[in-house]
Amino acid sequence: MKLPIYHVDAFTDKLFCGNPAAVVPLNEWLSDETMLHIAAENNLAETAFYVKNEAGFDLRWFTPTIEVDLCGHATLAAAYVIFNIQKEERQQISFFTRSGELTVTLEYGWLTLNFPIDQYQIAVPPPALVESINNNLAEVYKGKTDYLVVLDSEEDVKNLDFDIIVLSTIPARGIIVTAAGEDVDFVSRFFAPQSGIDEDPVTGSAHTTLIPYWAEKLSKNILTAKQLSKRGGYLKCELAGDRVNITGQARLYLQGEIEVD
Known part of the structure; x- marks a missing residue:
């Protein structure tokens, strides 16, 4: 069986930047085992699979090792394929996922993800977190799946040791490290070795925690952000009640077919 596949760089307007994701449109679901094998074969942070339904699209995300509950950049990549390659005529689409209904809106070439905010609280950092990050941990919080670590400056995040x-070894999906930005409102990096990803280039889902934190800290609901990975990424952000709007661009790198038994 031949299946189409697309490789999209998300949260960037330049090739070889942002966060690459694979997108596999389906007419019906494959087995979980097969989708996990495809994601492992792709060896990207995430592979998105979707099936069209009457109201929109059912969407699932797989890393090379596990299925995850929420992924921003692969959602943006899937929406890019639907709008730009499959020529969806609507300006807004709905994805139905393990994290509920998520919408993506296309406007002037920018894609806006509407996600639920994360609920986080002050946390005592586990010893492994203190040991692994050799910086002054100004503040530490724990969200639904991730730790949020606030450092003193953008330089500290950029040059993190x-x-x-x-x-x-930390019992969490991943670790978000952040600080106030120099030419944007805030910067971040995201580490998820527990999910098979040492450092994620640009992490949309982490911004469900970052946006409400920085909106409160800076007393503003409209924000700009950069993720300071090697590939880098730029995001426009908005706190909208108990939801966040995460806006970015994307570029198609590759399209082709895969063979599945």
């Missing part, structure tokens, strides 16, 4: 082996 960390031990990925020790970091991988």
